[in-house]
Amino acid sequence: MNIKKVSILSSFLGIAISLSFAEIFSVYLALFLIISIGILHGANDILLIEKSKFVVNKNKWYIKLTYVFIVLLAVILFYFVPFYALIIFILFSAYHFGEQHWSQKFSTNQYGFLKKVFQFTFGLLILSLLFLLKPETTNQVIEDLANFSVPFNWFTYLSACSLTMSLIFSVLLLIKKELILTKFSFEFSLLILYTLVFYFTPLILGFAIYFAFWHSLPSLNDQIKFIYGGKLVPGIKSYIKDAGIYWLVSVVGFAAFLFFFYETKLFYSFLFAFIAAITFPHVIVMGKMFSYLKKQKSV
Ligand SMILES: CC1=C(/C=C/C(C)=C/C=C/C(C)=C/C=O)C(C)(C)CCC1
Numbered sequence: 001m002n003i004k005k006v007s008i009l010s011s012f013l014g015i016a017i018s019l020s021f022a023e024i025f026s027v028y029l030a031l032f033l034i035i036s037i038g039i040l041h042g043a044n045d046i047l048l049i050e051k052s053k054f055v056v057n058k059n060k061w062y063i064k065l066t067y068v069f070i071v072l073l074a075v076i077l078f079y080f081v082p083f084y085a086l087i088i089f090i091l092f093s094a095y096h097f098g099e100q101h102w103s104q105k106f107s108t109n110q111y112g113f114l115k116k117v118f119q120f121t122f123g124l125l126i127l128s129l130l131f132l133l134k135p136e137t138t139n140q141v142i143e144d145l146a147n148f149s150v151p152f153n154w155f156t157y158l159s160a161c162s163l164t165m166s167l168i169f170s171v172l173l174l175i176k177k178e179l180i181l182t183k184f185s186f187e188f189s190l191l192i193l194y195t196l197v198f199y200f201t202p203l204i205l206g207f208a209i210y211f212a213f214w215h216s217l218p219s220l221n222d223q224i225k226f227i228y229g230g231k232l233v234p235g236i237k238s239y240i241k242d243a244g245i246y247w248l249v250s251v252v253g254f255a256a257f258l259f260f261f262y263e264t265k266l267f268y269s270f271l272f273a274f275i276a277a278i279t280f281p282h283v284i285v286m287g288k289m290f291s292y293l294k295k296q297k298s299v
Pocket residue numbers: 042089090092093094096097127130137138141142203207272275279282
């Protein structure tokens with residue numbers, strides 16, 4: 001079975017589980033997905049940095065320290081200027097999600113800027129759909145995180161704008177023959193599935209299903225192809241062998257965080273702040289991997 005089929009089936013299964021069991025079960029399932037597939041897909045960044053050769057002649061300690069520095073910077077930003085940190089995080093994430101969706105789906109390496117803007121608006125569309133379909137919980141988290149209450153119609157505007165922009169840019173890319181109609185139709189019809197997932201599951205599970213099955217699994221697949229040159233299933237063993245220790249460190253940090261914050265009202269805010277902090281360097285690394293792959297393709 002290919003990854004797309006696994007993700008489609010898992011999404012429906014997630015909806016069925018969330019409709020059949022008490023809400024707390026959805027929370028546990030979401031945490032499990034975030035910890036397993038979600039965190040794992042970001043655990044091999046050090047190896048990716050070495051493979052992408054974007055830091056030349058630097059030793060592993062230098063790379064690791066820079067990595068930790070960026071995570072700390074994110075934590076500091078969230079602490080002192082949470083509103084701006086959240087905006088930057090959402091913009092970064094939108095681009096990162098869109099980049100993964102459309103990776104290796106364009107015909108050539110031309111129109112780089114147009115493709116980047118398109119990927120960004122597409123990622124933003126997915127996030128805004130989630131916000132639009134779960135406005136109360138999203139707003140609660142944003143309020144706790146950034147002390148800012150978002151008027152609900154902002155989510156509507158954001159979804160409408162990002163949908164319009166994504167459609168305009170994709171039509172341009174179709175005209176320029178950078179995108180083929182079947183890929184475009186398939187990716188856009190998946191938006192209906194995301195809508196069902198976001199509507200029928202609580203915010204945390206909707207996010208986790210998207211994050212694990214529609215972002216992390218395809219990303220793991222691309223990373224494994226890039227690092228070891230093989231397919232997801234045989235490659236995952238080597239990946240876990242190389243990334244296991246980083247994954248374990250993150251999971252221990254995550255477990256400590258759960259232990260301290262689980263009972264508090266700020267649980268979701270800290271959860272997303274934690275994800276945000278470890279996401280910043282990962283977004284940079286993945287961007288570098290994709291641009292390295294593009295360069296390789298053009299030589
Ligand atoms: C869902 C959600 C949020 C955004 C989460 C994002 C943007 C997560 C991005 C994760 C990434 C990019 C992981 C890396 O691979 C907010 C705004 C905190 C509010 C509450 C609901």
